[in-house]
Amino acid sequence: MKPLNISLLFTYVFIMAGLNCRQDSFGNLMVRSEPQGAEIILDDSTTEETTDALISDIDEGTYELKLLLDGFEEWTDYVVIKADSTVTVDAELKQLTGALEVKSQPEGAAIWLDSDSTGHLTNHLFFGLAPGSHTVELSKDGYPSWDTTATIVADTTVTVGIDYSELNRLPLIPDAPQGLHEAVLGVVCEFSVSTTDPDGDKVSFKFDWGDGDSTEWSELVNSGTTYSDTHTFSATGTWPVRVKASDQNGATSDWSNTHMIEIKQANYYFLDDFNDYPLGGYPDWDNVSAEDGGSVEISDIHFGESGFSCKFTDPTEAAIARIGTVVAEKQKAGITFMWRIQQVGFFGFRAVDKDWSGTFYDWVSLYIIFDDGSRGYTGYICVASGSTGIPLCPYTPGEWYEIRAEFDQTARSFDVYVNGELKGTNMPFYGSLAEHVNEIHFIGFNNRTAGEVYVDDVGLYTTDESSYSYYPDNTIFNTWPAPNSCHFKAQSSSSE
Ligand SMILES: [Ca+2]
Ligand SMILES: [Ca+2]
Numbered sequence: 001m002k003p004l005n006i007s008l009l010f011t012y013v014f015i016m017a018g019l020n021c022r023q024d025s026f027g028n029l030m031v032r033s034e035p036q037g038a039e040i041i042l043d044d045s046t047t048e049e050t051t052d053a054l055i056s057d058i059d060e061g062t063y064e065l066k067l068l069l070d071g072f073e074e075w076t077d078y079v080v081i082k083a084d085s086t087v088t089v090d091a092e093l094k095q096l097t098g099a100l101e102v103k104s105q106p107e108g109a110a111i112w113l114d115s116d117s118t119g120h121l122t123n124h125l126f127f128g129l130a131p132g133s134h135t136v137e138l139s140k141d142g143y144p145s146w147d148t149t150a151t152i153v154a155d156t157t158v159t160v161g162i163d164y165s166e167l168n169r170l171p172l173i174p175d176a177p178q179g180l181h182e183a184v185l186g187v188v189c190e191f192s193v194s195t196t197d198p199d200g201d202k203v204s205f206k207f208d209w210g211d212g213d214s215t216e217w218s219e220l221v222n223s224g225t226t227y228s229d230t231h232t233f234s235a236t237g238t239w240p241v242r243v244k245a246s247d248q249n250g251a252t253s254d255w256s257n258t259h260m261i262e263i264k265q266a267n268y269y270f271l272d273d274f275n276d277y278p279l280g281g282y283p284d285w286d287n288v289s290a291e292d293g294g295s296v297e298i299s300d301i302h303f304g305e306s307g308f309s310c311k312f313t314d315p316t317e318a319a320i321a322r323i324g325t326v327v328a329e330k331q332k333a334g335i336t337f338m339w340r341i342q343q344v345g346f347f348g349f350r351a352v353d354k355d356w357s358g359t360f361y362d363w364v365s366l367y368i369i370f371d372d373g374s375r376g377y378t379g380y381i382c383v384a385s386g387s388t389g390i391p392l393c394p395y396t397p398g399e400w401y402e403i404r405a406e407f408d409q410t411a412r413s414f415d416v417y418v419n420g421e422l423k424g425t426n427m428p429f430y431g432s433l434a435e436h437v438n439e440i441h442f443i444g445f446n447n448r449t450a451g452e453v454y455v456d457d458v459g460l461y462t463t464d465e466s467s468y469s470y471y472p473d474n475t476i477f478n479t480w481p482a483p484n485s486c487h488f489k490a491q492s493s494s495s496e
């Protein structure tokens with residue numbers, strides 16, 4: 001062990017002597033830079049310091065000082081270190097830049113750089129950009145927005161861009177929705193639209209009804225096909241209806257132009273809810289027929305919360321059960337009623353031209369039936385058209401159906417809604433000679449069997465108060481049901 005200890009002692013003395021000798025010729029270096037954070041290299045060796053830094057105890061001598069900072073040019077100078085003094089170096093670092101070329105096919109897309117609008121359109125060359133990542137966004141009408149990240153390299157031109165033909169394109173903005181320009185409050189209004197997608201994608205639609213309500217996106221339909229949807233407006237007023245389209249990839253067009261629709265209050269000029277008659281009595285209509293085993297009476301079966309309806313009993317072919325009344329004539333108006341049949345049978349509503357002078361059936365204008373099959377559609381509510389029927393929808397015995405028919409005397413046609421849904425458009429007047437609507441009937445016929453039928457809430461309304469009035473008594477109600485008595489008799493006529 002002893003020889004080893006002596007050896008270690010000598011080694012220690014030698015080291016101490018060497019340190020004392022070198023300490024005498026050390027100097028310091030203070031390196032500062034703008035910006036800070038540059039790596040400090042002395043004679044190609046890193047000091048493992050970054051600016052600003054004080055590096056102590058450097059041997060006397062001349063050194064090459066190098067500063068390295070990402071995005072900035074390399075900075076180099078020579079420094080002379082002297083013993084027992086501090087040399088201070090201040091370095092101004094110069095930023096590196098690169099160029100960016102932004103292209104598109106076709107050209108003319110607005111260029112956004114790092115979320116700022118550049119005011120330039122493709123194709124465009126930008127200079128003086130800091131190296132590193134930059135976001136580039138392009139926006140061009142008719143094309144989806146596109147973005148990318150460009151990595152700028154110093155003293156280099158980087159190119160980014162898009163060939164739009166490789167991208168999913170937006171569906172075209174649909175034309176303004178097509179539909180009614182005016183309608184009565186409460187009526188279901190139908191609008192149709194279409195658009196094409198330049199890629200042939202399937203499309204869906206979203207309507208903004210203009211009254212504060214809008215739809216969800218519709219089901220997808222083929223590009224170019226017509227799509228329809230309905231809306232019941234919440235209030236009177238003029239509402240701007242518009243639509244936008246989306247393709248199956250979710251690319252969405254702008255809103256279409258608007259289609260204006262005026263929703264008017266319905267003015268009832270005939271109303272009867274049958275609630276004010278004595279139970280078991282007759283409705284006070286212009287004519288009531290109950291013959292050969294048929295009967296008409298006020299029943300406590302009713303539509304709505306309370307009240308009565310008019311019950312028709314027509315148990316045999318020979319039996320007749322009928323009510324009819326004269327109503328004021330309007331050029332354009334609507335008829336509403338509730339009815340229900342207790343079994344499959346044949347029962348009809350008719351509006352007629354009272355001035356008939358020839359064959360009665362030629363003067364029927366609106367003709368709507370519960371069919372028992374005699375018009376070809378067993379169990380359907382139909383528009384009667386000669387000896388055949390135009391089916392509207394099936395009926396279930398024992399259920400109420402709301403019928404609304406809007407007619408145009410000039411066009412000699414009418415639209416029919418069942419429970420608020422448009423079921424028939426431009427239905428023809430039944431009789432070739434019928435031109436007016438001035439009397440209405442509900443009938444269990446003498447050649448068919450209806451069984452038991454209930455009718456309630458019969459109303460005629462117009463939206464046009466200047467409409468031609470055939471009869472002088474033309475009182476208008478603005479509410480449904482009318483206050484106090486809901487029966488308004490337009491004009492007396494012969495009663496049976
Ligand atoms: Ca598309
Ligand atoms: Ca009633």
Ligand SMILES: [Ca+2]
Nearest residue numbers: 317319445448
């Ligand atoms: Ca009958």
